[in-house]
Amino acid sequence: NAGVTQTPKFQVLKTGQSMTLQCAQDMNHNSMYWYRQDPGMGLRLIYYSASEGTTDKGEVPNGYNVSRLNKREFSLRLESAAPSQTSVYFCASSDILGTPGNTIYFGEGSWLTVV
Amino acid sequence: DAKTTQPPSMDCAEGRAANLPCNHSTISGNEYVYWYRQIHSQGPQYIIHGLKNNETNEMASLIITEDRKSSTLILPHATLRDTAVYYCIVRGSNDYKLSFGAGTTVTVRA
Numbered sequence: 001n002a003g004v005t006q007t008p009k010f011q012v013l014k015t016g017q018s019m020t021l022q023c024a025q026d027m028n029h030n031s032m033y034w035y036r037q038d039p040g041m042g043l044r045l046i047y048y049s050a051s052e053g054t055t056d057k058g059e060v061p062n063g064y065n066v067s068r069l070n071k072r073e074f075s076l077r078l079e080s081a082a083p084s085q086t087s088v089y090f091c092a093s094s095d096i097l098g099t100p101g102n103t104i105y106f107g108e109g110s111w112l113t114v115v
Numbered sequence: 116d117a118k119t120t121q122p123p124s125m126d127c128a129e130g131r132a133a134n135l136p137c138n139h140s141t142i143s144g145n146e147y148v149y150w151y152r153q154i155h156s157q158g159p160q161y162i163i164h165g166l167k168n169n170e171t172n173e174m175a176s177l178i179i180t181e182d183r184k185s186s187t188l189i190l191p192h193a194t195l196r197d198t199a200v201y202y203c204i205v206r207g208s209n210d211y212k213l214s215f216g217a218g219t220t221v222t223v224r225a
Contacts, residue, residue: 004158031211042215043159050211058212090158100208101147101166106158 002026004107006091012113013081021076021110023091030096032074033058033104034066036087043090049074050097081114088112118142118205124220127197133190135219137203140184146207148179150188151215152199159202159215162188193223 004025013019025032030051035043035058045058049068063085065077074093078085089110095102120138127133139148149164163170163177165186170177176189190197202218 033211042217043213045212048211056211097211098209101164102208103149103161103164104213105161108158109156 004091004093004105006089006107006110008110009108010111012115014115015082017081018077018079019081021089021091022073023075023107024073025093026072027093027105028071029093030071031094032068033092034074034076035090035092036060037090038087046076083114086112086114118214119203119216121203121216121219123217124222127193127221127223129195129223129225130192133193133197133221133223135188135201135221136185137188138185139203139205142183142205143207146205148177148186149204149206149213150175150177151202151204153202154199195223195225197221198223
């Protein structure tokens, strides 16, 4: 049981390049999330998917797109990377929103540097 | 916006209990108290959560006051590997995000 798995773990991009961060969970969770964490700061929600087939914007969605490929997988795409998107990205998952006491579990993070 | 207040830092001796306080005076009746920790360069790790009653698991105990305005996370026997930033978070079951405040930086010393 791996929990939440993210790939790649490290990536360096040039400004303007595109890339996709992959995330998969094996906990049969309905809801999935993408967060970013800048140095010395807290986590900020980029996008979330409350259930398969739905996606919604979080606090900082600009410059990103997401795809909920199936129940297990939720990808984050940077169409034209910018230096301001240099950050650590965390994928997370939980039981469906509304389940009492549902808990969000995080992956280990993907370090992205845009030069 | 974070709905909790935590001390910025605390030290703890290895092998001793670490008691981490958290104030959440504006908590609503259907909101839970969650604790996470983040060890340097790792993803946030879920520790424990509770609604009204005290809770215990293999990692920690959570003590919630009767009025639910504050709580304490107890790490019963701190080890050096418990050095991390600990976050106390208030969240409802329908909340799609976790609001991480500054947390408490806990340093366990040998």
